[in-house]
Amino acid sequence: MQFWATVFLDGLTYASYLFIVSLGLTIIFGVMKILNVAHGSFYAWGAYTAAFAIGIITDNDLPEALFFPAILLSAILVGIVLGYIIERFILRKMYNQDIHLIVLATFGVFLIFEDLIIITFGVDPYLPYQPAMMLGWVDIVGLNRGVYQLTLILLASVVAFSCWYGLTKTKWGKLLQSVIYDREISEAMGINVTKVYVVTFIGGAILGALGGAYVAPTTSVSPGFAIDLVVLSFAVVVIGGMGSIPGALIGSLIVGLLRAFAVHQAPILELFVVFAVMAIVLIIRPEGLFAPPKARKI
Amino acid sequence: MFTGIFKDTSVRVLIVFMISLCFISSFILPDWMQNNFMYGLSRGLAILGLMLLWRTNLVSFGHALYYGFGAYAVALCQKYFGITDILLRFTIAVAAAGILGFFLGFILRKYREIFFAMLSLAFSMVLYGLLAKAEFLGSTDGMSISPSTLFGLELTRQYLFFLITFFVICAAVSIQAYLRSTLGHLTTAIQDNEIRVEFLGFSVQKAIHIKYVISACLAGGAGGLMAASLGQVDPDSMVNWNVSGELVFITIMSGSGNILAPFIGAIIFEFIRTYAFEWAPQAWAAIVGGTLLTIIFFFPGGIWSIIEKVFNYGKKKDVK
């Protein structure tokens, strides 16, 4: 009992973290049909900026309550700035290009931003542990849990809900879905697709950054810590179905729980299992478990 | 298959280029450059393989799977059977990758575009997951590889380089033979119109499968030679996803114009890497990324298109 509860909770925490990051990735793919490797940069920059902000707050002994707004703001800031730059100056020039070229371009962008981090923030690791420390821990089924990590689950649920609401209940969301469904038609219907793209990309970027920013307090923010995450979130997105939001949710749950179980039972399979599932899903359901609807083209 | 292959301009240029490369690098250029040529030519084989797929508009974001598989095949054969003969090493690497490619091909030949890319990525990461964690495979340390021999004799770097060049020539020439064949043209035709190919009476999937296995063999051979010339294999520099990305990058950088392009591209990449690392050890990734963007935006045809402009060579002979 305790064992399964633990595995579940570990998995859930990890899944929440994956979900926030891969949600941005999947939305960007769904709308723009772009597989954005540079998503890792959003994550890393979000983390660094948040770490930086937290540093400022603690150094000046500002009230600890500021931590959370600071985290949120740095995510938004990073998302808007990086998102806009990349969309405006790289991707917009490539929309009609071959999809593989675009992936490669984002790979290039990723490499560049990796090093820009070192130039901007230096190589010393940042340890913005204060928020996590502030919340302390609670005992769940006889096991201490960092409260901060648990709030990650909360954040993920909030993001998931607002995302669902935004897409299904608001005008903007409907707009977005029509673009996802068929770009040409929507353009013909007079939707300003370029505008939709910018907003989407920035939105996705903010989510990526938020993932990083929120995880920052639980880890040592050091150069190159986004590399593994990029491909991991790819796995999540592919498993769930590229461009599908419920897919991202299910995908991250599957990956999170599987990994948790592997670490507890057979640590050696930890990495293997995730990608094995990715491959299997692609083989039996190439479109992913939750493939978004596709416009039929004759 | 090979009848009159040596009348082919591309083949002649390739051979002359390779031989003169051997010449200048052993008599004119400083020794260290030989390493870069060696790595460049070895990796070039993998690029050649990706180029083939690219001509059918298939881009594999997991070709490091075969690259690494070939390399580890060499490493394991040394560890367990003490095989160090370069000919054996090359054959083993090619065969191992070929077999793997043959089986995965049955699945992958059904896939196109991003799904093909993603599934290949998944397969390569499965291998990575195993190698990085399995202690008997050296986990993230990988394994070191002793210098190659030939018929029991120690090989100097010099001769290793010559042999690699020789392998490369053989491989490239056979690829040219393949490209000028009906089958070769067919695969470019597939990219153009699959339905027609089916109604001309040839199975599209079969054609793609054949091509996939060929490119797997090339990537495997590349990995094998790389392992032999570097003396070390490890998952992060042989199998991880960013290695695949790097390979695709070099492919785009080289351009799909000609069988010589991949090798020139790969060699240039080696020099970029070396100098980026020497001049800016903390910003080499940015330099590589910058080059990548520059190529994509300003030279979509890759280096080969530049060479064509400069020498206005190869236009008519080009298969496309």
Place this chain on the structure above:
Amino acid sequence: MSSNIVLKASKLNKSFSGIVAAKNINVSINQGEIVGIIGANGAGKTVFVNMITGYLKPTSGKIEFLGTDITGIEPREATHIGLCRSFQISQVFMTMTVKQNLMIAMSLAKKSGKQLLDPIDDDEISKECDSILELYKIKDQKDNIVSTLSQGIRKLLDIAMAVVGNPKVILLDEPTSGVSVEEKFGIMDIVIAALKKTETSVLFVEHDMEIVERYVDRVMAFYQGEIICDAPPKEALSDKKVIEYVLGH
């Protein structure tokens, strides 16, 4: 007569999830015969053609080709046994030249197995291609990239690629659709002349009644998946069922 029946379809039925697209179709085509298939859109013409060439599998029924049962074979096998087709929207390799298109088609028809690894530019095949280009009057276009050529030329190339293996039967799916009025007779003259030479039986789907009257020996009129009339053009086009359901006046 029955001796030289090349293609025989009996009791063909096809339905897509309940909707009937072909109902109890019985057809037999003789060697060298030229048959026109007419009918309003959705009458089941193309479905019929697709079933014959194996692009669709009939729900029930039997197709015989030179006496052997070929029901539901793969398109490529159909091609191999000499049952070819052209397409409503011409299916050619846009990025290649006319000659290259035909070279690929020809060498696939002539070569097999290891031969496929021999160089494609092989003199005798090249000669044969030229003669076909000659036959289809597109020789002067042979070094142009297809995407730069007119619909008419593409149609001709499309058909030429279908006949390289000199098939017994060829199905032309609306050979003149999308072709300019000036071109259409020219094209048909060329095609029919060429196919008559090789004694190939032709089955072609056509909307254009001028074309039908002018070239076919026999007309099959389709209506709601059924053949409502199978007769020489004169009678067929004066048949009142046909006038009512097909010609629609």
Place this chain on the structure above:
Amino acid sequence: MKIKIFNKTTKIVSATMLAATFMFASPAISKDTVKVGIVSFLTGPAAGVFGVPAKQGAQIVIDAINNGTMPAPYNTKGFAGAKMNPVFSDESGGGTKQVGLFRDFVEKQKVDAMIGYISSGNCMAIGPIADELKMLTVFSTCGTPRLYEEKLRTHVFRTQANAVGDSMAAAKYIVDMYPNEKNYTGINQNYAWGQDSYKFFELAMAQLSPGSKGSDKPQFPKLFVGQYGTEISALSLDKAKVVHSSFWNGDIEAFTLQAMVRGFFQKKIFVSSVGGSAVDALDKKFPDGIVMGTRGNVGLLARDDKSPLNVWFIKEYKKRFNALPLGPSYQYARSILAYKFAMDKAMAKTGSFPTQDQVIAAMKNIKFKSFTETISMARGGGHQAVHSVGYGLTKYNKKGKTPGAEKVKMYGPECIYPPAGTKSEDWINAGMPGAKCN
């Protein structure tokens, strides 16, 4: 026809040659400078707390020796009189890439020696190549015992003792301080260093604490993962109270943080063989009472050591980088000292500027004075250093407002390393014959 092709190709060839001559660049070395490649992590997760402090430690000593401002016994100017011209390079990117770079250093940059390397994975990769290319190489930090136990090296030295001692000492410390703890588990990075560290910890425990039992699920996460929530749960569920870890770089910090906020250290006895760096990074937040090692009498454990070299080093380091030197700073500086010692010794012997072979001969079996103790290259055929290894309990020093340690125990080399020529594994399993512990 032929001629035409020939023209084209000659063009291509000449172009290549042209390009080549552009790239032509290899400066000649005069005898008044020695060019030395110094490799440590300058990018990636290991840069901040390992690579960069290591580089800084080296810089201080190199400059001091070049200017002759180093305290005795290293107060003579230069290395065998020659100024050292260091070329710093990045260690990240995996062993294969490092091997490629090593070849560049030797054949392109024509260095006189190579110093450094932190990751055991890289040392395992570089070792064979160094011998193959006949390049004097001094490893500073990496600790896998395989390096010399697989085969002796001709051109490779290591001024840092290997993992055996760290694990032995850890086991001894546990036995001394917590004699009743019989169950232990571990979390170690999944590569040479982590695997060996835990392996020898297990072997040592089996000998030193009869009836002790290792967990059946020790954790071996991949390097640089950064998220350990699940591993921490797994360890917490494990009934073993002692948790051994050889984590280093960003990982130890990430782990400490994530474990700290879950009250992990209150429930477990955590033994960290390299954790020193995290202590400074977390400063006063770092939990007290963690069994902390620094792989030798350096860094955290050497803060109060009053020997003149050490005092000088800490002072200089503070002055220049406004921080305290960490373990790696000591380890790299130490390698530089060993190199100078050998150069001068060879110079004194031959009377002229020594060749590489003379330097190698000179470096074998040396006993050279390091910051806190004299280190002898007494193993691995005179190529492998041994020195004492200490552990202590972390204790924040309220007055000095600096992290520190209490209950520090140092274990001498003769106590924790096998005698020369014996394989560590056999020696431990045989019950450590001839071990001299005080």
